[in-house]
Amino acid sequence: MDVLDLSRWQFGITTVYHFLFVPLTIGLSVIVAGLQTAWHRTGKAGYLRLTRFWGRLFLINFAMGVVTGIVQEFQFGMNWSAYSRFVGDVFGAPLAMEGLLAFFLESTFLGLWIFGWDRLPRRVHLATIWLASAGTVTSAYFILAANSWMQHPVGYRLNPVTGRAELTDIWAVLTNSTTLATFPHVVFGAFVAAGAFVAGVSAWFLLRRREVELFRTSARMAFAVTLLAAVGVSVSGHWQAQIMTRQQPMKMAAAEALWEDESSAGFSLFAVGDVENGRNHVSIQIPYGLSFLATNTLDGTVQGVNDIQARYERLYGPGDYRPVIGLAYWSFRLMIGFGMLAALLALGGLWLTRRGRLPKRAAFYRLAIAGIGLPFLANTLGWIFTEMGRQPWTVFGLMRTQAAVSPGVNIAEVAATLAGFTVVYAVLAAIEVRLLIKFIRVSPQDEAEPADAVPVLSY
Known part of the structure; x- marks a missing residue:
């Protein structure tokens, strides 16, 4: 390995690790706000207990997300200074807006929510969690706008004197078509993750017959959130696939192991390919599926890897413009597969808990607990596909990854920081899991209830 390889590994590890916390934070924040709203409107103590119970877990996850996110941003100056110099005028704008506007809003009102339970009027306190x-x-929107610019650069000009990209239209950056497609897909994915987490923890209590009435309500809510969000992921993913086909056709071709331009292309279920010679030995497909996914028509033409490679050589010069085909192909499939399993589990949970019922077999509760990991696997594989499928570009069409790495960093320095981050993140992971387990085991019945809360549950 060289500096480039190790720098990519380091950024990939820290990014994937950080994104384990992001979707859960986004989804849990809205779920907690919804539960507090239900308590505010009904006065039922059960909603208050659930608000505080899930609120504790949300805060633990939020704190870990902040810590890991800060480390991730430092890498732009440490390992990728050439990239930062080239795109800093553009890439830094949405990140600065995220820090000065969004994170300030988030952290300020979250602090008011934490310390304002007995100090703020109930309506004002409710508003703080919604604002957080x-x-x-x-x-998330500002960060995705920055990432989307790397996928589809807009609103800039290249300065021939400095050799840098300069921002000319911040509105174009913030309304990038890639951002508009990616944002709902990521947010829906966050709700799938949060819903599966709430459902799995609720199943843990139901398996042990603790607070059955309370956590049956929690589980049904979580199953509904997961299923509805999964539908949203599917619809937004279809839109995103069409955008990707137009902007990064090589990524879509690699995701399907499609080697030649093809009309009425089928969606690949399983393929065994020969990357060196650019062909498949085995290909099992759903007829017309890829054309519909990519173009919204059954007879649409989808570009293939070999033909795109030839076009890119004429456009950008000699080079290999293919990502790692096997990685793109299988990460795309596994992403979809894990997401579908989470949706099916949620659908089964809603059916088994209908009309006041509970699943009779312990196996379903164990499946729900294990199912916590499904959306996180899907989200992780989705980001691996998104970023690895863009290779060999850091900024598509403008800057290749090999040109983005810091020129003054040596392999020993990158290896040392990679090892250090790995150890630190392992410790943080242990702390996160231990804290979550500790507070999950604390029953909501231990929560203090205000005098005006209705003590009787009726769901």
Whole structure:
């Protein structure tokens, strides 16, 4: 390995690790706000207990997300200074807006929510959690706008004197078509993750017959959130696939192991390919599926890897413009597969808990607990596909990854920081899991209830 390889590994590890916390933070913030709203409107103590119970877990996850996110941003100056110099005028704008506007909104009102339970009027206190949640979602938008610019650069000009990209239209950056497609897909994915988490923890209590009435309500709510969000992921993913086909056709071709331009192309279910010679030995497909996914028509033409490679060589010069085909192909499939499993589990949960019922077999509760990991796997694989499928570009069409790495960093320095981050993140992971387990085991019945809360549950 060289500096480039190790720098990519380091950024990939820290990014994937950080994104384990992001979707759960986004989804839980809205779920907690919704539960507090239900308590505010009904006065039922059960909603208050759930608000505080899930609120504790949300805060633990939020704190870990902040810590890991700060480390991630430092890498732009440490390992990727050439990239930062080239795109800093553009890439820094949405990140600065995220820090000055969204994160400020998020952290300020979250602090008011934490310390304002007995100090603020109930309506004002309710507003603080909604504003904190809005800050969380807005923060995601600005960060996705920055990432989307790397996928589809807009609103800039290249300065021939400095050799840098300069911002000319911030509105174009913030309304990038890639951002508008990616944002709902990521947010819906966050709700799938949060819903599966709430459902799995609720199943843990139901398996042990603790607070059955309370956590049956929590589980049904979580199953509904997961299922509805999964539908949103599917619809937004279809839109995103069409955008990707137009802007990064090589990524879509790699995701389907499609080697030649093809009309009425089928969606690949399983393929065994020969990357060196650019062909498949085995290909099992759903007829017309890829054309519909990519173009919204059954007879649409989808570009293939070999033909795109030839076009890119004429456009950008000699080079290999293919990502790692096998990685793109299988990460795309596994992303979809894990997401579908989470949706099916949620659908089964809603059916088994209908009309006041509970699943009779312990196996379903265990499946729900294990199912917590499904959306996180789907989200992780989705980002691996998104970023690895863009290779060999850091900024598509403008800057290749090999030109983005810091020129003054040596392999020993990158290896040392990679090892250090890995150890630190392992410790943080242990702390996160231990804290979550500790506070999950604390029953909501231990929560103090205000005098005006209705003590009787009726769901």
